[in-house]
Each structure stands twice: as C-alpha cells, then as structure tokens.
Amino acid sequence: MMNRILATAKALETLGLGEIYLTSSLETKENQAVREDRNALLSELFSSYRDCTKCDLHRSRSQVVFGDGNPYSPIVFVGEAPGEEEDRQGRPFVGRAGQYLNRKIEEVLGLKREEVYITNVCKCRPPSNRKPTQPEIRACFPYLRKELEILSPRVICCLGATAAEGILGKNIPVTKARGKFFAYPYDSSVKVLLTYHPAYILRNPRADEQFTEDLERLRDFV
Numbered sequence: 749m750m751n752r753i754l755a756t757a758k759a760l761e762t763l764g765l766g767e768i769y770l771t772s773s774l775e776t777k778e779n780q781a782v783r784e785d786r787n788a789l790l791s792e793l794f795s796s797y798r799d800c801t802k803c804d805l806h807r808s809r810s811q812v813v814f815g816d817g818n819p820y821s822p823i824v825f826v827g828e829a830p831g832e833e834e835d836r837q838g839r840p841f842v843g844r845a846g847q848y849l850n851r852k853i854e855e856v857l858g859l860k861r862e863e864v865y866i867t868n869v870c871k872c873r874p875p876s877n878r879k880p881t882q883p884e885i886r887a888c889f890p891y892l893r894k895e896l897e898i899l900s901p902r903v904i905c906c907l908g909a910t911a912a913e914g915i916l917g918k919n920i921p922v923t924k925a926r927g928k929f930f931a932y933p934y935d936s937s938v939k940v941l942l943t944y945h946p947a948y949i950l951r952n953p954r955a956d957e958q959f960t961e962d963l964e965r966l967r968d969f970v
C-alpha cells in the first residue's frame with residue numbers, strides 16, 4: 749500500500765495533476781481526483797502512526813501493517829490484527845486466511861482483491877497471534893476511525909467478533925449477528941455487516957456456506 753501511495757505521490761510531483769487525469773480512460777476525472785485525494789490523506793495518516801508506541805503491541809511487531817487496496821471502494825473489509833505473514837510482508841490478509849478471503853471476494857462479488865479495501869482493527873501483530881485486548885483495540889481505534897473517514901465507504905464488513913467490537917464499540921456474538929446490518933456509530937449512513945473471520949472458516953469448513961450467504965448481502969453495494 750505504502751509503495752503504491754509513494755509511487756502515486758511521486759507521479760503527481762513529476763507529472764502534475766493534469767497529466768495524471770490522462771492515465772486511465774476507465775475512470776471519470778472526478779473519481780480519479782477523489783482517489784488521488786484519498787491516497788494523499790491515507791499516506792499522511794499512515795506516516796503519523798508508522799512509529800506508534802501507543803499500546804504494548806508495538807513490542808511484538810516487526811512493522812505496522814497499514815490498510816491495503818482501492819481507497820475508492822464502497823466496501824471496506826475490517827479484520828482483527830496482522831498475523832505472522834502479514835507482519836513479515838507489511839500487508840493485511842496475505843496468509844492462508846487472506847488467500848481464502850481473496851477467492852471468496854472474487855467468487856461471490858466478482859471483484860479482485862485490489863478492487864476492494866482491506867484493513868484491521870489493530871495495526872500491529874499481537875504476540876503468538878493472540879486476540880488483541882480491549883485497551884489495545886481502543887488505543888488503535890482512532891487510526892481506524894480516521895482511515896474510514898477518508899475512505900468514506902457505503903458498507904463496512906466486519907470479519908469476526910474483534911472487528912465488530914472495534915467498529916461497533918460493543919461485544920456482539922457473531923454466530924447470532926452474522927449476516928445482519930448495523931449502523932456505523934460515527935456515520936449512520938454507513939452500514940456495518942458482521943460475518944465470520946476467514947481464519948474461523950478454515951478451522952470450520954462447514955461455515956463456508958454461511959460466509960458465502962453473508963458476502964452475497966454485499967452485492968448491492970458493488
């Protein structure tokens with residue numbers, strides 16, 4: 749993500765906005781201008797927390813893992829926290845769970861991973877991949893809130909209970925609330941859908957059908 753943002757910033761500096769508008773015939777000038785604005789704002793946000801030590805997770809990480817994908821996507825997926833592979837590569841959802849999620853996004857929504865935006869509630873890897881604590885979720889939430897403000901999605905898809913807790917500010921059992929829409933507490937025009945974390949499906953393959961049903965509810969937002 750950062751490499752792409754820096755490349756965009758460099759291109760803007762080198763070419764000027766007028767020429768950037770000519771780089772794609774697939775987008776309207778207006779959409780591309782919004783995209784460039786969001787890239788610049790995300791870049792600024794990420795620079796502000798890349799050395800963050802606000803919670804203890806900074807001790808176990810190799811690097812802060814930023815969100816990744818299309819900043820103009822109407823759908824934003826939010827997971828829990830980076831795992832070992834994400835911490836190593838510096839991108840969210842790149843391990844087995846990420847590969848499964850990519851496949852489902854393509855199968856159910858007909859979209860490639862890079863066409864949606866994916867991020868986490870906590871941006872640093874917890875030791876031994878444990879669940880982030882409430883104080884850690886609270887410490888990191890201002891970054892996620894600002895990230896979502898910049899992305900301005902139509903729907904946020906929470907992958908698992910930790911993501912739901914971070915976004916909705918309360919503990920909701922995903923088994924009961926999956927497939928349901930809630931209002932995002934900071935902007936009631938944004939919907940929040942709860943579903944399982946992809947890692948849970950890998951451990952419980954029979955939940956794949958329910959996960960598919962939940963993702964189908966996102967089709968109206970594509």
Ligand code: SF4
Nearest residue numbers: 800802803806872888
């Ligand atoms: S998890 Fe968030 S709050 Fe904690 S150190 Fe990392 S970036 Fe900072």
